[in-house]
Amino acid sequence: MKQLVILSGKGGTGKTTVAAALAHLASQEMPIVLADADVDAANLELVLDPVKQEEHDFMSGQVAVIDAEKCIACGLCAEVCRFDAVMEEGEIYRVDPLACEGCASCFYQCPEEAIRMQEQHAGLWFRSDSRFGPLFHAHLFAGQENSGKLVTLVKQQGRLLALDTGAELLVVDGPPGIGCPVISASAGADVALHVVEPTVSGVHDLERIMGTTDHFGVPSLVAINKVDLNLTRSEEIVAFCTEQGVEVVGRIPYDTVVTEAMVRGRPVTDYADGTVTEALEEMWSRIRERLLSDGEEQR
């Protein structure tokens, strides 16, 4: 079983569009499992029309809660809090649950034992069926922490099911950025596909995300989305990738059909023939070749 993670660094470059298209194309050739690792803004479900099979609570992290009856307003909790989460409110102190990082420092320091740590119901995660295979996805509640933990959970569930059912590929739609959710989404991946647009920020962000996956030993592939928006920048990306020894596996042209397919809630390859679909098919065959050849090396 191979694990492919789709990343970008910069948001909105077409990760989910590419992930949905790859899910559609790959599923015609092999059994696959899907995981949406962008848990604070999950979009894969919008184009895969999934039917929920299981729903689970995601309990994670704690927040401090001060018992107003016991609080003697000594202020020690506010003094030790490094996250500005404890506020004086009239005669007593109160914890702002959004600012609280659950470190329990106040809990241990309170002389009156007036503070308890409360576990947070931080989100939900789901196993759904889609036309292209089982989909694991999640919804982190507004403003919650620990998105990295939820990402790991969703991805691990996908991995376990893929191993149990003999699926050949796990496609992980990753979050933007380079921080903890991205690191969680990339862990254990055989290949990271970076989707980049030919803009100054796209190029800048590609260098940072590729640095991140390099740091964790995950090999990179690159897809240039809207390749014809700025051909000079596209060439710059190709030159950078060549220098880094990274293959550019996809060159996807700009076409409004991509948005049309999104509005209809379908992967673009499943919605229309044309240059975008052709480019994505070509890209999938190159990714497949890369994933399979890696397997041969191991044998």
Added chain:
Amino acid sequence: MIITIASGKGGTGKTTVATSLALSLAAESPLFLDCDVEEPNVALFLKPTIEERREVGQMIPEVNFDKCTYCGRCAEVCQYHAIAVVGEMRSAAAHVLVFPELCHGCGSCTLNCPTEAIREVLNVTGTIERGSNGSIEFGQGTLNIGEPMAVPIIRQLKRWVIPPDHGARPIILDASPGTACPVVESMSGADFVLMVTEPTPFGLHDMRLAVQVARDELGLPVGVVVNRDGVGDRGVDDYCAAEDIPILLRIPLDRRIAEAYSEGTPLVEALPEYRERFQALYADIEKLVRETKGAAQ
């Protein structure tokens, strides 16, 4: 007045709007912060001169083994499993391990150590910088590659650059995509959150989540900029009407804007006629903030 620019979905035009707003308000000497410390892009457009730089991160424990009794109290109180005591107490194999990437820098281990064997040292995870371009004062944070935690960088950037008594001066914060802790940190303390979205199902879905954070959790007034207007469907318009969220500016789908962006040219420099529209946007936001504050009193 602090305005945070957010979106939920990435790539909807946060940086385009934030940069154009700052440039259009140059006469008012705005303060402009790039809080997307994972992928900071504002400097590519604003092209500021960086005048000062600091290394930042978290305070992590350092154990003095002459004082440590390996009692394990530090590991017991640490909620993040960032410190572990291994081996039998007082045996030659006993040791204390610190995992900097798990540490939140809360200081609880230091406070709870019975022998005062722990002191805290800075573990550098990023940089914060300040500079300017003409009358625009600029600040940005950059998370080092391979580091997981963006929030401490954003928090320290804000503390360093935003003066406590900023009054009516425009302060613009460009947030990261998503709705999790880095976005909450970028919104906290703001007077207004401006959502930049595109009129597509993805744009709407993620903006709703960002509105939940800004309006429902943090209680802040919100307004919307619809970017690439004309692409997609009516979902965003219908949602804003139903939720009574004002649409303050529409930027049509225009290949010239996309091309200027691809070269790092700010929208208001490529299309100067937008300057007045951004000034009007700011005036509208000021009015909405005044109304909100008036209603609260």
